[in-house]
Amino acid sequence: MAKLLEVRNLRTTFLTSAGVVRAVDGVSWDVEEGETVALVGESGCGKSVSALSIMRLVAEPAGRIEAGEVIYKGRDLLKLSEEQMRGIRGREIAMIFQEPMTSLNPVLSIGRQLTEGLEIHMKMKPPQARARAVELLGMVGIPDPERRLSQYPHHFSGGMRQRMMIAMALACNPSLILADEPTTALDVTIQAQILELMRDLARRLGVAMLIITHNLGVVARYADRVNVMYAGRIIERASAAELYANPRHPYTLGLLRSVPRLDEPRRARLAPIEGQPPDLTRLPPGCAFAPRCTYRVARCVEVPPLERIGSEVHLSACWESEALP
Amino acid sequence: MSEALLRVERLVKHFTVGAGFFGRVTGVVRAVDDVSFEVRRGETVGLVGESGCGKTTTGRCILQLERPTSGRIVFEGVDLAALDEQALRAVRRKVQVIFQDPYSSLNPRMTLGQILAEPLKVHRIVPDKAKRAARVQELLAQVGLLPQHARRYPHQLSGGQRQRVGIARALAMEPALIICDEPVSALDVSIQAQIINLLEDLQKRLGLTYLFIAHDLSVVRHISDRVIVMYLGKVAEVADRKALYEDPVHPYTRALLSAVPIPDPSLEARRERTVLRGEVPSPLTPPSGCVFHPRCPIAVERCAAQVPELREIRPSHLGACHLA
Numbered sequence: 001m002a003k004l005l006e007v008r009n010l011r012t013t014f015l016t017s018a019g020v021v022r023a024v025d026g027v028s029w030d031v032e033e034g035e036t037v038a039l040v041g042e043s044g045c046g047k048s049v050s051a052l053s054i055m056r057l058v059a060e061p062a063g064r065i066e067a068g069e070v071i072y073k074g075r076d077l078l079k080l081s082e083e084q085m086r087g088i089r090g091r092e093i094a095m096i097f098q099e100p101m102t103s104l105n106p107v108l109s110i111g112r113q114l115t116e117g118l119e120i121h122m123k124m125k126p127p128q129a130r131a132r133a134v135e136l137l138g139m140v141g142i143p144d145p146e147r148r149l150s151q152y153p154h155h156f157s158g159g160m161r162q163r164m165m166i167a168m169a170l171a172c173n174p175s176l177i178l179a180d181e182p183t184t185a186l187d188v189t190i191q192a193q194i195l196e197l198m199r200d201l202a203r204r205l206g207v208a209m210l211i212i213t214h215n216l217g218v219v220a221r222y223a224d225r226v227n228v229m230y231a232g233r234i235i236e237r238a239s240a241a242e243l244y245a246n247p248r249h250p251y252t253l254g255l256l257r258s259v260p261r262l263d264e265p266r267r268a269r270l271a272p273i274e275g276q277p278p279d280l281t282r283l284p285p286g287c288a289f290a291p292r293c294t295y296r297v298a299r300c301v302e303v304p305p306l307e308r309i310g311s312e313v314h315l316s317a318c319w320e321s322e323a324l325p
Numbered sequence: 326m327s328e329a330l331l332r333v334e335r336l337v338k339h340f341t342v343g344a345g346f347f348g349r350v351t352g353v354v355r356a357v358d359d360v361s362f363e364v365r366r367g368e369t370v371g372l373v374g375e376s377g378c379g380k381t382t383t384g385r386c387i388l389q390l391e392r393p394t395s396g397r398i399v400f401e402g403v404d405l406a407a408l409d410e411q412a413l414r415a416v417r418r419k420v421q422v423i424f425q426d427p428y429s430s431l432n433p434r435m436t437l438g439q440i441l442a443e444p445l446k447v448h449r450i451v452p453d454k455a456k457r458a459a460r461v462q463e464l465l466a467q468v469g470l471l472p473q474h475a476r477r478y479p480h481q482l483s484g485g486q487r488q489r490v491g492i493a494r495a496l497a498m499e500p501a502l503i504i505c506d507e508p509v510s511a512l513d514v515s516i517q518a519q520i521i522n523l524l525e526d527l528q529k530r531l532g533l534t535y536l537f538i539a540h541d542l543s544v545v546r547h548i549s550d551r552v553i554v555m556y557l558g559k560v561a562e563v564a565d566r567k568a569l570y571e572d573p574v575h576p577y578t579r580a581l582l583s584a585v586p587i588p589d590p591s592l593e594a595r596r597e598r599t600v601l602r603g604e605v606p607s608p609l610t611p612p613s614g615c616v617f618h619p620r621c622p623i624a625v626e627r628c629a630a631q632v633p634e635l636r637e638i639r640p641s642h643l644g645a646c647h648l649a
Contacts, residue, residue: 042513043484158606187375188540189601192584196600214514217586221593240590256588258518260547262570263587269525270547272518276483 003071004176004208005054005093006030010068010307012046012053015061023049025232026068031176036202036209038240041229043275047212050229051178055095056085073175091121094169098181100161104153111149113199114168121172136167141197159190166198170205177202180212195222216255220244228252231278231288238314248316248324250295287318295320303309329363329399330502330534331387336360338382342609352609356382358558359396361635364502369528369535371549371566373542373581374649377605378555380538384504387536388422389413400502418448421495425507427487431479437465437490438475444497453604464493469523492523496531506538521548542585546570554578557616558608560635564642574644577617615647623648 007130012024025044031037041046052058054070056077070077073243077088089095097103105113114136120281126134130149137145140163153161162182169177182198183191199222202209211223219226219240226243235250247253254273260266275292283289290300297320305317318324328336343351357379364370372380385391387398389405394406398405400416409414424430431440441461445451451460462472468489479487488508495503505524509517521544527533539545545552552569552576554562562575573579583599603620606612612619618628635645 043517100422107563147605159603187543187605188581188584189375190604192586192598192600195586196598214513216588217593220588220590244588244590255514258515259545259588260521261587262543262546262582262585263589263592266547266566270518270521273515274519276485277513277516 002033002303004033004073005210006069006071007050007054008069008071010050010053010070011066012049012058012063013066014063016281021280022232023280024053024281024287027229027232027234029227029234029237031208031210033175034206034208035204036199036211036222038223038226039210039212039229040214040219040226042214044231044277045229046232047229048180051095051180051210051212054178055089055093056080057089066221083232084267087121087140088119090174091172092174093176093178094172094174096144096162096165096169096177096179096182096268098184100142100158100165100185101153104161106153108152109149110151110156110164113164114149114171117168117171133167137164139170139201140164140167141193142167151286156218158186159194162190162194163197165199166194170178170201170207173205176208176210178210178212182211183218184213184215191218198222216259228255231280231283233317234315235289235317236315242314246314248314248321249289249318250293250320251289253324254294255291257267266293295324328366330366330401331364331439331536332397332399333383333387334364334397334399336383336386336398337394338379338386338391339394354608355558355611356608357386357393358557358611360555360560361396362560362563364534364536366501366534366611367528367532368550369537369548371545371552372536372538372555373545373552374555374561375538375540375581375605377557377608379558379608380555381506383555384422384506384536384538385526388420388504389417418450418498419501420504421498421500421502422504422506423491423495423508425487426511427484427491428479431487431490433479434610435471436476436478437482440479440490441475441493441497444494448498450497450499460497464497467496467527468493469519473645483516484512485519487616488512488520488525492520492527496527500533501538502534504536504538507540508537509544510539513526517544542581555582557605557611559616560643560645561617562642562644563635568639574638574642574649575617575646576621576623576648580620580622615645 008028010024010027014021037200039050041047053065058065114133118124118129120133133149134145139149142148142163183194188235223240226240227234230251236252247256257271258273273292278288286301286303287305290296299319305319337359338357339352340354340356342354360383374380386393438461441464442457445460447458451457461475465474470489509520537548546566549566551565553560556577561577580599580601587593599622601620614629614631615633618624633645633647635643638644638649
């Protein structure tokens with residue numbers, strides 16, 4: 001498979017009152033055509049900022065993409081002009097956000113929000129754009145699409161709004177969709193509907209997807225490959241099957257062990273990751289996870305580990321990865 | 326089996342909406358519609374369901390933050406509606422709450438020491454100032470915080486630490502029952518397990534009783550002795566943990582369980598999922614008969630016509646389904 005998107009050594013920083021925060025700190029990953037890749041991690045790990053950096057939507061001047069390359073279909077997006085970038089956003093790479101209500105315009109009808117992009121990017125005439133909008137709403141399972149076009153976002157339920165966001169994302173036939181916690185705000189039964197829909201559509205239309213989530217269950221079902229992030233870095237990467245069967249980083253291992261699971265006998269006690277999430281303004285010189293790590297050795301505190309386990313197939317940024325159970 | 330600490334009897338809470346000109350009522354939201362259950366001393370009862378099912382409103386009625394439209398809340402054998410202001414104050418002490426978002430429930434201008442000392446003073450639990458400081462230290466230690474945290478402000482803490490403060494504040498009142506309303510859903514995965522373990526330790530040590538309101542079925546299974554499943558203001562199923570998770574009788578419970586993704590790709594690949602069609606209807610216009618029937622994969626004609634009673638399907642396993 002050909003590489004669709006390749007992120008190389010991306011570094012994005014934010015200037016805060018407490019100092020400069022490296023929200024994304026030299027991160028490299030890629031997405032191949034048609035595949036679904038996951039960025040997993042907890043709040044503040046840099047997963048959302050990674051997606052915003054690719055779209056060049058990091059809020060300036062506090063936020064800054066300091067270094068790296070984002071190669072999309074052979075072009076470095078970071079070197080494009082704002083004008084050229086507008087041709088990428090929504091047209092080539094679309095984005096789905098967690099909170100559809102805040103990313104839809106409350107004073108524009110559903111129809112207008114769908115046709116606007118089609119008229120601008122695809123140079124469609126209004127009747128043509130309208131027909132396509134009806135087709136899109138039908139595709140994402142919104143009943144009675146003709147009538148829905150004249151409604152407004154507040155007429156829609158949470159699940160319907162997220163379907164609408166998916167319709168908008170698919171409107172211009174993008175090659176890649178960045179989905180940032182697409183179902184976190186939804187109820188479990190609706191979450192299942194939306195995820196199944198996204199997967200079916202992505203497969204049918206051959207769209208590649210980047211799913212950003214904190215939910216390890218969602219990743220297991222929908223991702224081909226997984227990148228686990230912690231404190232602005234990727235600490236482990238493998239195929240989903242490999243990562244879950246054979247985690248090689250203590251943080252991944254800790255995450256998998258800390259969640260209660262419906263498919264296993266109930267445990268008397270959960271096994272949490274002790275300690276607090278890292279303070280990005282005061283990261284330790286060595287491995288950022290070392291203060292919470294039960295497998296820590298002297299070297300971990302002093303020297304930051306590289307993404308070191310041999311193969312391209314399974315990377316782990318841990319000095320002790322071979323010693324893990 | 327120990328006695329019932331709390332009994333909720335045929336609880337109904339309706340909200341009127343759309344009061345336009347001259348307070349004209351345009352609709353009634355049936356947030357809680359005929360809900361009965363009991364919580365025994367020392368146990369944890371899980372209350373699960375999706376948004377709008379009435380689980381939080383039920384909790385707020387028990388806390389007397391909402392006045393029930395009808396039905397009774399009986400705590401330690403006493404009907405709360407019958408109590409005067411002063412007697413109710415004493416009960417409020419014994420029923421405490423932990424909220425989902427500790428940040429919005431902590432005063433940003435007060436140190437943790439002040440936050441924890443205030444209820445001790447107001448309710449005259451520890452009137453003596455020096456003893457109060459000692460009690461604050463004890464509370465901090467109980468929830469795994471350090472003595473120096475007493476001088477910190479809420480914004481200086483992480484989410485997990487803030488939830489520990491929320492728990493300490495509930496404990497300050499020496500409650501018998503704690504209503505935990507989504508206590509871990511705003512926390513990071515790695516921190517959730519810390520807080521759940523803490524709640525379990527405190528329960529053992531202090532003999533607490535929990536009503537654990539949540540939407541995460543895996544967490545509820547871990548922490549609960551018994552589980553109540555709610556849908557659109559009604560109880561769909563009540564059973565012991567094991568029975569509910571291993572052999573659910575209500576199609577809604579089965580669908581909920583099937584919707585939870587499991588962190589194992591090979592298992593997920595083989596798993597058959599029941600994805601429910603449609604969405605939760607509005608509690609303004611609940612469906613006829615069984616409120617679940619428009620989404621139910623096994624509904625028959627009768628389900629649209631007749632409201633199913635919550636009945637004993639198996640010993641101490643209740644379900645509200647005609648077909649169970």
